[in-house]
Amino acid sequence: MSPVRVLLVDDQELMRQGLRKLLEIEDGIEVVGEAADGVSALAATRENRPDVALVDARMPRMDGVELITRLTAEHPSVAAIVLSTFDEDDYIFGALRGGAVGYLLKDCSPDELVAAIMRASRGETVLSSPVAARLVANLRRTPVPGAFRGQELLSARELEVARMVSAGATNREIAARLFITEGTVKNHVSSVLRKLGLRDRTQLALHLADR
DSSP states (O other): OOOEEEEEEOSOHHHHHHHHHHHHTOTTEEEEEEESSHHHHHHHHHHHOOSEEEEOSSOSSSOHHHHHHHHHHHOTTSEEEEEESOOOHHHHHHHHHHTOSEEEETTSOHHHHHHHHHHHHTTOOEEOHHHHHHHHHHHHHSOOOOSOTTGGGSOHHHHHHHHHHHTTOOHHHHHHHHTOOHHHHHHHHHHHHHHHTOOSHHHHHHHHHTO
C-alpha cells in the first residue's frame, strides 16, 4: 500500500521541522512538501499532490480557514486537518464549514496525530476531544432547526433523525427515543447523508445549524 502523502502548512519553521521529523519515521506516511502560508500551500498542493494537508489556523497572507475553503473547491481529493493552538469557534466552525475533515490542537500526542492522518486519508472525520466538546456544546445551544436546504428530500422519520443528530444525540439515544434499533438509526443517518450530499454527522449538524 502506498504511503499517505502529507503536506505541512505552518508559518513557524520550527513547527514544520518538528512535524517532519515526527512523521518521517512512520512507515505509512511520506511528507511531500511544506508551506509557510496559504498562498504557498496552494502552489505546493498543485506540485506535490498530497493526500492530507496539516494546516495551521492562523497564518499570514491566507489563513487556514480560507486555505481549506480553496482546497475543498480546487483540490477536493486532499483531506485537510487543522493543527492549531487555537480552539476558538471562528476557526473551528469556519474550518469545518470550509471542508476540513479534522481539527486537532497542537498539544495532541504524536500517536493521536499519526492516527488522525491515517483516518483522514480514509475519509473519516477527526476531532480532538476539546474541539468535539465545543462542537457538541454549540449544537446543543442551537434552536431546533426550521426548514433547511434539501429538507424536502427526506422522509418524516429521516428528518426526525437528522434533527436529533444536529442536537448532538448519539445513535443509542436516538434509538431509545424513537423506539427503534441502533442499526435502523444508522441506516437512516446513511440515507440522510446520501440524499443531502454530505460526508458525515459533523457536516450534517453544521448543515442544519447553518440554515
